[in-house]
């Protein structure tokens with residue numbers, strides 16, 4: 487699969503402008519809502535885990551120094567919490583550009599926090615995409631995140647904003663919070679103590 491999934495998304499799933507579609511967001515779509523929506527609700531999807539296993543060559547890294555961003559990994563009994571947005575079909579013009587670094591739109595069943603369900607879409611960067619980085623320890627992921635930045639800002643900011651948003655929603659994600667802890671430690675090591683400043 488090519489790195490740029492923009493054209494592939496358009497081919498796979500034609501939406502008319504007036505369609506109203508639920509979109510499930512689990513990464514930056516939770517906290518960086520730069521698209522119009524009609525309604526938003528806390529929600530989850532079953533059978534998937536959020537992992538920082540996808541490279542970012544554009545928003546949070548570069549070709550030479552990729553950052554790490556989240557994708558979803560199949561995980562039979564897992565539940566991934568996030569936010570659902572009811573959007574019009576035309577919004578995917580903009581979202582397909584934003585998510586073009588390896589993410590494809592898939593249909594999924596979304597469970598809202600009141601237990602009701604709806605069918606919707608979710609962007610997933612599958613293990614076959616050309617920007618997959620794959621598994622690494624939380625410490626290694628944190629190290630890579632601390633060293634990367636792209637045109638949307640630092641990779642560290644992506645992680646921290648996501649962790650803040652998950653906490654605000656009352657969601658537990660040991661993978662994300664563990665990376666956050668390693669980032670805090672790395673940041674403390676990078677900051678010289680007052681005694682060492684000349």
Ligand code: SIN
Nearest residue numbers: 511512513514515516
């Ligand atoms: C998402 O947030 O749902 C997809 C991944 C991202 O844009 O960070």
